[in-house]
Amino acid sequence: MxxxxxxxxxxxxxxxxxxxxxxxxxxxxxxxxxxxxxLHIGHAKSIVLNFGLxxxxxxTTNLRFDDxxxxxxDIEYVESIMNDIHWLGxxxxxxxxxxxxxxxxxxxxxxxxxxxxxxxxxxxxxxxxKEMRGTPxxxxxxxxxxxxxxxxxxxxxxxxxxxxxxxxxxxxxAKIDMASPNMHLRDPxxxxxxxxxxxxxxxxxxxxxxxxxxxxxxxxxxxxxxxICTLEFETHRPLYNWFIxxxxxxxxxxxxxxxxxxxxxxxxxxxxxxxVEEEIVEGWNxxxxxxxxxxxxRGYTPEAIRNFCNRIxxxxxxxxxxxxxxxxxxxxxxxxIALRRMVVTEPVKLIITNYPDGQTEWFDIDNNPEDENAxxxxxxxxxxxxxxxxxxxxxxxxxxxxxxxxxxxxLKNAYKVTCxxxxxxxxxxxxxxxxxxxxxxxxxxxxxxxxxxKSTIHWVNVADAVPIQIRLxxxxxxxxxxxxxxxKDFMHFINHDSLKILDGYGEVNxxxxxxxxxxxxxxxxxxxxxxxxxxxxLVFNRTVTLKDAWAKSRGKK
RNA sequence: UGUCCCAUAGUGUAACGGUAGCACUACAGUUUUUGGUACUGUCUGUCGAGGUUCAAAUCCUCGUGGGACAACCA
Numbered sequence: 001m002x003x004x005x006x007x008x009x010x011x012x013x014x015x016x017x018x019x020x021x022x023x024x025x026x027x028x029x030x031x032x033x034x035x036x037x038x039l040h041i042g043h044a045k046s047i048v049l050n051f052g053l054x055x056x057x058x059x060t061t062n063l064r065f066d067d068x069x070x071x072x073x074d075i076e077y078v079e080s081i082m083n084d085i086h087w088l089g090x091x092x093x094x095x096x097x098x099x100x101x102x103x104x105x106x107x108x109x110x111x112x113x114x115x116x117x118x119x120x121x122x123x124x125x126x127x128x129x130k131e132m133r134g135t136p137x138x139x140x141x142x143x144x145x146x147x148x149x150x151x152x153x154x155x156x157x158x159x160x161x162x163x164x165x166x167x168x169x170x171x172x173x174a175k176i177d178m179a180s181p182n183m184h185l186r187d188p189x190x191x192x193x194x195x196x197x198x199x200x201x202x203x204x205x206x207x208x209x210x211x212x213x214x215x216x217x218x219x220x221x222x223x224x225x226x227x228i229c230t231l232e233f234e235t236h237r238p239l240y241n242w243f244i245x246x247x248x249x250x251x252x253x254x255x256x257x258x259x260x261x262x263x264x265x266x267x268x269x270x271x272x273x274x275x276v277e278e279e280i281v282e283g284w285n286x287x288x289x290x291x292x293x294x295x296x297x298r299g300y301t302p303e304a305i306r307n308f309c310n311r312i313x314x315x316x317x318x319x320x321x322x323x324x325x326x327x328x329x330x331x332x333x334x335x336x337i338a339l340r341r342m343v344v345t346e347p348v349k350l351i352i353t354n355y356p357d358g359q360t361e362w363f364d365i366d367n368n369p370e371d372e373n374a375x376x377x378x379x380x381x382x383x384x385x386x387x388x389x390x391x392x393x394x395x396x397x398x399x400x401x402x403x404x405x406x407x408x409x410x411l412k413n414a415y416k417v418t419c420x421x422x423x424x425x426x427x428x429x430x431x432x433x434x435x436x437x438x439x440x441x442x443x444x445x446x447x448x449x450x451x452x453x454k455s456t457i458h459w460v461n462v463a464d465a466v467p468i469q470i471r472l473x474x475x476x477x478x479x480x481x482x483x484x485x486x487x488k489d490f491m492h493f494i495n496h497d498s499l500k501i502l503d504g505y506g507e508v509n510x511x512x513x514x515x516x517x518x519x520x521x522x523x524x525x526x527x528x529x530x531x532x533x534x535x536x537x538l539v540f541n542r543t544v545t546l547k548d549a550w551a552k553s554r555g556k557k
Numbered sequence: 558u559g560u561c562c563c564a565u566a567g568u569g570u571a572a573c574g575g576u577a578g579c580a581c582u583a584c585a586g587u588u589u590u591u592g593g594u595a596c597u598g599u600c601u602g603u604c605g606a607g608g609u610u611c612a613a614a615u616c617c618u619c620g621u622g623g624g625a626c627a628a629c630c631a
Binding site: 007008009013032033034036066068069071072126129130133134135136137138139140167168170171180181182183184186189191192193194208210211212214215231232233234235236237238256258263311312313314315316317318319320321322324325327328329331335340369370401402410411412413414416443444447453454455456457458520522523524546547548549550551552553 | 558559560561562563564567568569570571572573578579580581582589590591592593594595623624625626627628629630631
């Protein structure tokens, strides 16, 4: 709430001016997805922007499905989209809108333009229209059908609607300027004939409006004050305004901002679909996908995604945001809410030779040192525990703080132990580690052992260890800009080691985990329970690693 | 040989004619029973050339670089 933190993006500035000048007393924004695919993190930016604006300034945000192309759209997508938006924490007042709700109104708008002599039916083929349009540097030429009479146009247009003509045989065009330097003003197509089944209007319509003759008009009908879209629609704006002007409808204002790009990530719906179809990933909700559903399954929280979207800002310049910022945003949130648990991902058995056979101690351990309200849990400890394979080295370098022959370490919340010996299996891997423990180093009590340790490691009691499948996800692409190469396809940069599955053990409390619970597996990262978990084996997805100075310094060598 | 948009540390984003700041990253250090967290510090920036002005990241001109536009897609 402090004054000095007030720094507005350019859209907020526009809105504040409109509010201050009295142009509007409250604002109406909209989020207008086409129901032809799943939402991804790029959509999240738009959602957070639009809903955030109406929350901040007072007003509403409509959810409107831009369903003007029945060929590619489906009810399945409208449901997933609504689900994702709700999960992100936004609500659209219970009633979603559809461009298809306005088809009758749009038809009347078109008739109005025809009557004004500003629209005409064109019988040219798709190729002819393309040919006559010219190029950005060469003016187009006018269609021979351009000067039909109002009566003829009205009649033809009605017959188009009635289904008298074949797909592609006619279109309705706005009569503007075939020589305009803006291609979108060269008599843009308003309606095309499609004998297709629409998921909502079913067989009612044989003609469907194009984006340019549906979007702005829908905005006007809903009295959207600020219609926020991405940069590629910039050149559509003159047409958007032309229709408002000629139709004399509510003057929504289109404002464009730069879409989100993330390094090591692709955002194109088409390419994401390819990953799904070629089974590079398991589906739209694969935890490696940048889709909302994928990130949810990966363990991201709505808060983290919202914070990320607010942090990246809104501007008009092209940008490529570092995924590190996304990862920071989840860690930041998960650090505060995730319960700590001890889970060993690559188990090696550690046997405490001087610990009494058959004895078990139960320690009270904090669920989350960052949150005193998180309470404690009881964790058993006895003679045999599992520790992480990577926490022991036969011949450790001097910067290695963990266990090795003759070295000591603290078992988290338990005792300090000193390694006396180890045993290898047939392949030369460490199979068992033998230690003595120091009873007077018991956690929570004055430590009189005199033993110095350089690190504390996590462990899991063997007797009641819970088998856990651990899915470690890495980035899907090895290249920072997988779709930014002219000579190489993005598929060339697929990281084929993006999923590693391990079978580990969790402390006894892991039995109580339920779907989508968030944990920090101590020293390993943040994890969430996957819906593929069964009674026999719990499955956990790694959302993100902890920052790991040790791993990083090793990686450099 | 078009029209439109854009240009600030490595990345993202502020500064609206008056001290170039914030976050992330990277690197150092302090604390730590997580090599986590927290905290401290360091490195690094106004695309170029002119002009206007007491004063320019900001306004103007010209360059340079990047992007969008030629679906009966959105």
